[in-house]
Amino acid sequence: MKTTIYYYTGTGNSLWTARKISDALGDTQQIPIKLTGTNIIHSVSENIGLIFPVHIWGLPAPVIDFVNRLEIDPSKYFFAVAVNAGQVAATLIQLKKLMQTRGLNLFSGFSINLPSNYIPWGGAISPKEQQNRFNKAAEKINRIAAAIRSKEINPLEKGPAWQNIFLSLLYRQSYPYVHKMDKSFLADEKCTNCAICEKICPAQNILMANGKPIWQHCCEQCFACLQWCPEESIQYGKNTQKKKRYHHPEIKLSDMLASVLAKKMS
Template sequence: MNTVIYYYTGTGNSLWTARAFAEKLGDTELVPMHRMNHGSHSSKADMVGLVFPVHIWGVPRLVRNFLQSMGKRPGVYYFAVAVNGGQVSRTLIQLKELMAKDGLTLSAGFDIKFPSNYIPWGGPGPVEVQRKLFNAATEKIKVAALYISNRKSGLIEKGPLWQRVLFTGLYKMTYNLVKTLDNSFHIDGTCTSCGICERACPVKNITLEAGRPLWHGSCEQCLACIQWCPEECIQYGKKTKNYERYHHPEVKVEDILRELISKRDFRWQGARVNDIVFHKVE
């Protein structure tokens, strides 16, 4: 195997990106980060990619935890892709610094913009604008994949100076608070107890209690729960009921759950995703 890409996704942008890079690079294995346990990185790939969303203008906690379990292997080419809604800030520089502490060298880092999934601040925008972003992402992936294939080094993309100053400060101030931000999730009364929110959460922060989701204070703010809810009954704060839900149009909830069910919830071990009944998923 030539390449392995470890990815973290909530609503599909990063999964789609990882798939697109795999197609361009060839001979690539895709592995969700949340499946990897400490010390379990045994891949002998020559190139290792990290694809993940920007959370609160920086590297998500899940990704930082994942980095701690990456073993150092001489000669491996590391690259990263920070998926974001337009404010990559200093994320890839931060990642490079975190990797350096563990003796790993990030050779290339790319910023790819998608429609925002951060529904507390609004919907993803008009369809025509989304389409332009998808097309631009496709073209950028072609260029980035060529750079990676040639094992070039030195390109670490970043946002403008004002983002790197302002948003990095906000990231540091809020980092330890993010996991408790799930206290703003609530149900508007139409929950059917389908359990998709529970099973889609990459950090197992949700359980169903009396048939309704309960959050446990270890949130990643990936927003998979609210965005994949087929009844749109999960809300965050007071405004989200008025906002359009979003996931990447080429990623389905089955794609997300397929990576989670057998590893995450013993009640679903051995079950096939296609055997699970989903309501209004399409």
């Protein structure tokens, strides 16, 4: 394959982005980061891409862990897409610095704005607003694919200075506590013990006990458990009960579970 894209996703936005870029490029394989386990990452592809959501104005922990396992020829063309809801902040700069510690260069880093899945700050936006974002993102993805095809070197996309200073500080302060933020998750009386939350969790952080999910405090805060629960039974604290759930409408539960099940069988 000419291009390999490694992706991480909670609610499908990053997977959709990976698929769109793959379709535009052709000859591209998509590998979920979670399928790589703890293995060292080698690749013979010419172009190597990373696509992932921005979490708390920075890189999610699984992406950091992934980059720390890269052992790839530095002459390859590396690109990244930080999928976010409007505040990419300094995420791509953080990625570039991390890659430099592995002797690798990030040649281009793009921001894609898609609907937010961070339900504590608001439920899903209307289908019409979602469609607007998908359309704009699709246009930008075509430009990104063209840049990758010609191996362009571009300045990394970033937020305004206030975001990069203030929000990066918040990222650094909250990062050590993310795993334990699952204390606010609970399953209410609508839970049917279907165990989809247990199956979909990329961190294997959920165990079913007495017919209810129990979070094990190694959470990655991707919100897959809450957003994919078919009964909307999973809540985060007290104010998510009435909020609309979100996952990318073109990504199906089976797409999400396929890679998780493959990992469990490996």
